[in-house]
Amino acid sequence: MRNISKSKFLSGVQCEKKLFFDTHRRELKPPVSPEQQASFDMGHAVGLLAQDYFPGGMDATPDEDRNYLIPIANTRRWINEGVQTIYEATFSANGVFAALDILHHQEEERWAIEVKSSTSVKDYHITDASLQFYAMDQAGFRPDRFFLMHINNAYVKNGPIDPAGYFVLEELTDKVVNNQAWVAKKVNELRNMLEGEEPQVGIGPHCGSPFSCDYKGHCWGHIPENSVFDLYNSRGKEWQYYNNGIVDLRDIPDIDALGHRQRLQVEGRIQGQRYIDEEKIQEFSQNFQYPLYFFDFETIFTGLPVLDGTRPYQQVPFQYSLHILSEDGTLEHKEFLATAQNFNTTNAQDPRQQLIQQLHTDIGPTGSIVAYNASFEISVLNGLAAAFPADAEYLLGLTHRFVDLLVPFQSAWYYLPEMGASASIKSVLPAIAPEFSYDDLVIGNGGDASSIFHSMITGDFVGDEAETRRHLLAYCERDTLGMVVIWKEVFGDLV
Numbered sequence: 001m002r003n004i005s006k007s008k009f010l011s012g013v014q015c016e017k018k019l020f021f022d023t024h025r026r027e028l029k030p031p032v033s034p035e036q037q038a039s040f041d042m043g044h045a046v047g048l049l050a051q052d053y054f055p056g057g058m059d060a061t062p063d064e065d066r067n068y069l070i071p072i073a074n075t076r077r078w079i080n081e082g083v084q085t086i087y088e089a090t091f092s093a094n095g096v097f098a099a100l101d102i103l104h105h106q107e108e109e110r111w112a113i114e115v116k117s118s119t120s121v122k123d124y125h126i127t128d129a130s131l132q133f134y135a136m137d138q139a140g141f142r143p144d145r146f147f148l149m150h151i152n153n154a155y156v157k158n159g160p161i162d163p164a165g166y167f168v169l170e171e172l173t174d175k176v177v178n179n180q181a182w183v184a185k186k187v188n189e190l191r192n193m194l195e196g197e198e199p200q201v202g203i204g205p206h207c208g209s210p211f212s213c214d215y216k217g218h219c220w221g222h223i224p225e226n227s228v229f230d231l232y233n234s235r236g237k238e239w240q241y242y243n244n245g246i247v248d249l250r251d252i253p254d255i256d257a258l259g260h261r262q263r264l265q266v267e268g269r270i271q272g273q274r275y276i277d278e279e280k281i282q283e284f285s286q287n288f289q290y291p292l293y294f295f296d297f298e299t300i301f302t303g304l305p306v307l308d309g310t311r312p313y314q315q316v317p318f319q320y321s322l323h324i325l326s327e328d329g330t331l332e333h334k335e336f337l338a339t340a341q342n343f344n345t346t347n348a349q350d351p352r353q354q355l356i357q358q359l360h361t362d363i364g365p366t367g368s369i370v371a372y373n374a375s376f377e378i379s380v381l382n383g384l385a386a387a388f389p390a391d392a393e394y395l396l397g398l399t400h401r402f403v404d405l406l407v408p409f410q411s412a413w414y415y416l417p418e419m420g421a422s423a424s425i426k427s428v429l430p431a432i433a434p435e436f437s438y439d440d441l442v443i444g445n446g447g448d449a450s451s452i453f454h455s456m457i458t459g460d461f462v463g464d465e466a467e468t469r470r471h472l473l474a475y476c477e478r479d480t481l482g483m484v485v486i487w488k489e490v491f492g493d494l495v
């Protein structure tokens with residue numbers, strides 16, 4: 001019989017089929033994306049930092065062959081020898097296996113500490129911790145107390161990160177103890193399941209909770225484009241339709257009961273009908289004042305803050321693109337991309353200050369600043385204003401000049417069937433200008449841009465940095481040029 005590790009246990013609790021695939025059909029798993037890799041890397045870095053909270057421990061991390069017999073033997077030996085702290089303490093007994101981030105002994109108590117890069121305790125952390133507690137108990141090393149150690153989102157970096165301020169310890173002992181009978185039963189069920197045929201599990205809300213499942217590409221293959229799962233703001237209704245055999249949007253029977261945006265989407269699917277509320281568009285067009293500054297930030301938002309004065313997961317800008325459209329039709333492009341090394345070089349000018357200096361030059365005193373989902377750009381500018389009081393007046397002044405190009409699409413004043421359920425620029429732009437796409441770009445989304453730039457800061461980047469910087473610039477430029485294309489199509493004749 002196979003051992004159940006904590007990651008397998010989490011998979012099996014989410015969906016037995018997922019665990020079966022993890023074990024028997026790993027070829028179905030898609031490759032790791034740059035964004036996922038960045039998240040793994042950050043989790044690892046946070047785990048290492050957590051060791052400084054309990055310094056001087058013995059490290060039971062397995063070797064590259066991942067032979068766990070040695071860490072299991074070392075853990076047992078070190079505990080018996082009275083070692084106070086063990087990193088990656090590893091336990092296996094009665095069909096379960098778990099590697100604990102930190103095992104610590106204090107005042108005659110055995111503490112189990114699991115480190116997470118989140119800023120709060122989630123339900124699935126308790127599931128995870130319950131399995132670890134069970135594995136330790138089965139191995140004869142039941143902890144007295146179980147803690148989750150997560151990031152303190154109020155921590156502000158000032159020099160090297162101080163683990164004592166950066167982490168919060170939350171005790172989960174009562175919760176995990178209460179779960180032990182359930183864990184024992186579930187472990188048996190999952191181990192038995194793995195010995196049999198692939199379980200017959202249909203798709204359901206569990207495919208997205210608590211994690212978006214890696215096997216959706218396989219299990220959801222029968223769901224066509226423009227299905228009930230694409231219905232705008234569906235709020236669970238999609239499963240009612242699906243469970244009643246309705247999959248295509250065109251087959252939704254009660255169109256009159258749908259909201260305005262949903263009805264446009266279904267009618268668009270049936271009749272290919274576009275919808276433009278001329279009056280609202282005309283009214284909205286009055287917000288635009290030339291010259292128009294089409295503006296987009298790219299940011300990093302990492303759990304391990306990279307600049308002094310910033311918090312975990314704060315959006316820190318490293319790049320912007322700006323297209324300036326004058327009343328005479330002239331279009332000009334400006335851009336900023338920070339030097340990654342300036343993020344971690346002591347005495348280098350803060351890259352955000354360089355960005356602000358260039359903003360002063362690039363954005364003149366009058367004219368609308370147009371962004372797609374402007375609340376994001378405004379919040380980043382507010383963050384900059386708080387960090388650099390000398391520039392606050394200028395930066396806050398910019399925030400009052402924004403016009404959000406998302407509004408006409410989110411409000412469904414302008415709808416084309418090709419937009420489907422989404423009002424995001426990635427859906428609106430190809431609907432309005434099919435010839436204009438992101439397909440030729442090497443970096444094609446903000447998440448990847450952010451992860452790649454972050455890897456340059458941390459030194460984990462592999463590849464041609466100069467060429468990748470060109471790809472980053474090309475991606476951000478495409479976003480603001482896309483806004484210009486959308487704006488001309490919708491408002492070009494009105495302003």
Ligand code: SF4
Nearest residue numbers: 015018207213216219
């Ligand atoms: S996609 Fe859904 S049904 Fe398929 S393995 Fe994942 S959770 Fe299970």
